[in-house]
Amino acid sequence: MKISMKKRKVGYTYGSVSGHFAFRKQKSIAFESTLERDLLTLLEFNDSVDDVIEQPLTIEYVNHNGRAVTYTPDFLVDFKEAEASLLKRPRKPLLIEVKPREKLQKHFKELKPRFKVAMRYAHANDMIFKIYDESKIRTPYLNNILFLKRYKRLTYREEDESNILAYINSSGSITIEAVIEYLFISKEQKSIGLGQIWHLLANKKLLCNFSKMLDKQTIVWVNDNLLFGGDDV
Template sequence: MLIPSIRKIHNVNSSKVIGMSYSFKMAGLIPWESTLERDWLLHLESNLAIREIYGQPETFDYCFQGKWHRYTPDFKACWYDPHRLPTLYEVKPHDVASSDLFRQQSDCIRQALAMYGYEYVVKDEYEIRRQPVLNNLNFLKHYADMFVSRQDRDRIHYAFDDGKTFCLQWLLEQFGWHKTDLAKLYYLMWRGWLVYDEHRVVSRSLVVWPAKGAW
């Protein structure tokens, strides 16, 4: 089964187009208000260190240029590391994120959120839409609910003794698997159990290796 298609609806109170993306971490839909937010959500969903993701989670008060304002972050990420503060993300186009006014405003927001016990991070399109990273994630997400047996996981893991690395095609041939069995390897890559060079496009020739501590 593939991740459900993104469903778009119109907000009756504004001209914005809002979308909902399915999250396997949350076993439900998470809202976004731009395709840039949607793309950043994909990065969050694929981050193994993140336990939970929330869209537009809370609203906070902060003071900027002598006036009080209200701020609602785009996303909140809670981490498996109990010592790490929850992170609130703001997603902006590069020309907005790099403007002096926005940076000044962000500094005020960051200081206010620190007092509430949050980390505040701004992400722009240059980081979010790096290629082939984003295309790889969009491809691998379709295998997020693939089932791989414990026996198959162990066979794959044991093939990488002594720090070896192999391409996906070699692993298929090693186990006598068919083309359809690539889905198992793609699932392990999505889960972060198999690591690869993010600057390379996912293909059968892609070299992978096991992530430390993931098995």
């Protein structure tokens, strides 16, 4: 088995959607399908992710017919170092293959040798190899991220933001509905206030359980790291 660090060029694939994803305004990452694009959306929102590289390496190996063939994983994901105070082990880098479930089921016999080679390579290099299909990507978590994106760059009154954060901070954790009912009076004010809470969640000044669908009964709390001197992500 040989490894080539020369990345395979991402190109157009018939029947798929390709493009470039602006990852945290720091780099452009190529994708070859909407499923890959959606995974990049998840990775961008995940604060523990430090970097993502598309098609980072090519593994050369000999198949069961004695032919020299290659396999290129879709992404390599590096994670930020764990804080020593949390006594957590650093997360191992992830080598990721993205495939629709239908293709996995239909072509698994053909794909299995490639995946086994990738698993061996990952194990030998202190990585983890994972396969992602729709069930792992297109989740309520993704739906929430896409919903919040429309509020991320909107602007609201700083005074209202301070009032919202102060009230939630004093409450510890509280439903969105309770915040709106306490701080706003008119229907119009409540509508604007709700949008501002979505904005604060999109920018992670507020946090919640993002894996559950967002609504007015969602419990939110203040992200102390962002408010009081932590690193913005």
